[in-house]
Amino acid sequence: MEGLQIELVENGREMPMDLLLLADPSAEMISEYIHDCRVFIASLNGAMVACYALLPIDEILMEIKNIAVAERYQGKGIGALLIKDAIETAKNLGYKKIRIGTGNSSIGQLQLYQKLGFIQREVIKGFFQKNYPEPIVENGIECVDMIVLERNV
Ligand code: COA
Numbered sequence: 001m002e003g004l005q006i007e008l009v010e011n012g013r014e015m016p017m018d019l020l021l022l023a024d025p026s027a028e029m030i031s032e033y034i035h036d037c038r039v040f041i042a043s044l045n046g047a048m049v050a051c052y053a054l055l056p057i058d059e060i061l062m063e064i065k066n067i068a069v070a071e072r073y074q075g076k077g078i079g080a081l082l083i084k085d086a087i088e089t090a091k092n093l094g095y096k097k098i099r100i101g102t103g104n105s106s107i108g109q110l111q112l113y114q115k116l117g118f119i120q121r122e123v124i125k126g127f128f129q130k131n132y133p134e135p136i137v138e139n140g141i142e143c144v145d146m147i148v149l150e151r152n153v
Contacts, residue, residue: 001044001077006085009039016041019051022068026132033065040089042082049073052082054089057099062090062153064100083116091153099150103128103136103143110147118149 009015016039020030037053050069057063064086069078083100090098100118102109114120127146128136136143 001081004042004044004049004078004081006040006042006082009041015039016048016051019048019068019070020053020066022071023066025134025136029131030066037065038089040082040085042078044073050078050082052086054086056095059094060096061150062086062093062095062098064098067100079112080116083113087116087151087153095153097150098153099148101127101146101148103138104145104147105136105138105141105143107139107141110149113149117151119151120147121150122148124148 015030015034017027017030020034021027024030033055034053037055039051039053041048042050048070050067050073052067053065055063055065064083067079067082067086069082087098099121100113101124102113104123124146126144128143
């Protein structure tokens with residue numbers, strides 16, 4: 001997308017909490033992983049519109065821990081661009097695989113990730129019921145399990 005700039009958040013800089021909370025409703029959960037992540041912010045004409053966070057799992061595997069596009073910018077292809085950027089970043093850093101976890105109720109996300117070559121690898125049963133105090137409901141479906149998808153970079 002023309003004019004979209006993606007930049008690493010330098011150490012010590014403020015995290016884009018409003019965006020991060022769109023993808024993960026628990027500030028407590030975010031605080032547990034975000035400081036171990038490389039966080040990238042996408043801006044359009046100076047306005048922050050999206051972000052993603054990468055967490056190394058081991059020497060070959062990188063995880064996208066959080067990805068979010070501000071509501072009014074959703075559905076314009078920015079999410080797909082960020083996923084492609086995350087794949088490229090993981091590759092340039094020497095990782096071989098990348099994974100992302102999402103809820104069983106996140107139909108649009110499951111579609112997006114599979115369209116971009118991610119394949120379902122694992123189901124973490126009861127993850128969202130166990131880790132989130134309030135029930136999460138999307139698309140009329142309760143979010144219970146985490147679906148983990150993975151691809152080579
Ligand atoms: N319903 C159906 N399909 C959807 C969808 C939705 N709500 N959101 C994304 N998709 C799919 C479509 O297949 C779409 O392809 P198409 O444009 O050819 O139809 C594809 O994703 C690309 O969409 P794109 O415009 O690049 O997505 P986006 O910029 O809206 O970003 C998210 C996708 C998920 C990052 C964004 O919607 C978002 O921030 N959502 C809230 C936070 C979140 O859920 N983060 C992910 C947690 S796992």
